[in-house]
Amino acid sequence: MNETDPSSREKPADQRPEHPDFWCKRFGQGTTPWDAGRVPQDLADFAASQPAPMTTLIPGCGSAWEAGFLASRRWPVTAIDFSPVAIDTARSVLGDSPVDLVCTDFFQWQPPAPLDLIYERAFLCALPRKLWDDWARRIAELLPAGGLLAGYFFVCDQPKGPPFGILPEQLDALLQPAFERIEDRPVADSIPVFAGRERWQVWKRKG
Numbered sequence: 222m223n224e225t226d227p228s229s230r231e232k233p234a235d236q237r238p239e240h241p242d243f244w245c246k247r248f249g250q251g252t253t254p255w256d257a258g259r260v261p262q263d264l265a266d267f268a269a270s271q272p273a274p275m276t277t278l279i280p281g282c283g284s285a286w287e288a289g290f291l292a293s294r295r296w297p298v299t300a301i302d303f304s305p306v307a308i309d310t311a312r313s314v315l316g317d318s319p320v321d322l323v324c325t326d327f328f329q330w331q332p333p334a335p336l337d338l339i340y341e342r343a344f345l346c347a348l349p350r351k352l353w354d355d356w357a358r359r360i361a362e363l364l365p366a367g368g369l370l371a372g373y374f375f376v377c378d379q380p381k382g383p384p385f386g387i388l389p390e391q392l393d394a395l396l397q398p399a400f401e402r403i404e405d406r407p408v409a410d411s412i413p414v415f416a417g418r419e420r421w422q423v424w425k426r427k428g
């Protein structure tokens with residue numbers, strides 16, 4: 222390494238949230254303040270209101286509490302995470318639940334079957350801002366017309382993260398080209414790290 226080599230100025234991988242080592246370190250240490258340890262109520266209500274099971278992707282699933290819940294309702298669920306330690310944690314949470322649990326990068330993953338739903342919780346806010354446009358593009362590519370993006374968005378002015386806050390106009394700019402927002406409300410059962418700054422939203426893919 223020398224001082225003119227840009228890579229020599231880059232932080233170590235376990236300090237960069239775009240790298241799996243960042244998350245492996247935190248799961249390995251048990252430092253997971255984002256982990257609700259349960260299924261959030263808005264998701265439970267959303268699932269109960271659907272007329273039929275939805276083929277669902279959970280990107281950046283972490284411990285994957287929601288994946289087991291949806292699978293127990295006979296929803297076909299793929300839960301992905303690029304941290305092998307997160308996947309080990311999810312495997313112990315899920316036991317023999319029939320979730321398709323895959324260690325992969327969201328930006329590389331290809332769906333084996335068409336999706337009805339992408340469930341968002343603490344994934345977008347885990348991504349550095351430089352990846353947000355790619356996130357929105359990939360979400361829009363993965364969902365067919367009428368498909369839903371539903372979940373929790375960390376809507377606030379918090380530039381340092383993770384969690385990285387997103388302003389309402391930034392979220393609109395990311396999603397409105399391809400989606401119409403059909404639900405938006407405050408969250409009543411947030412855990413402390415998100416409390417008062419989290420919204421449940423559902424976005425429908427335009428045709």
Ligand SMILES: C[S@@+](CC[C@H](N)C(=O)[O-])C[C@H]1O[C@@H](n2cnc3c(N)ncnc32)[C@H](O)[C@@H]1O
Nearest residue numbers: 244281282283302303304307326327342343347
């Ligand atoms: C803040 S945690 C949230 C975990 C879980 N969604 C939850 O609500 O508890 C963010 C997760 O996203 C994963 N992650 C970050 N970037 C990823 C990527 N490009 N592909 C797949 N997983 C990723 C991390 O490994 C981590 O488990």
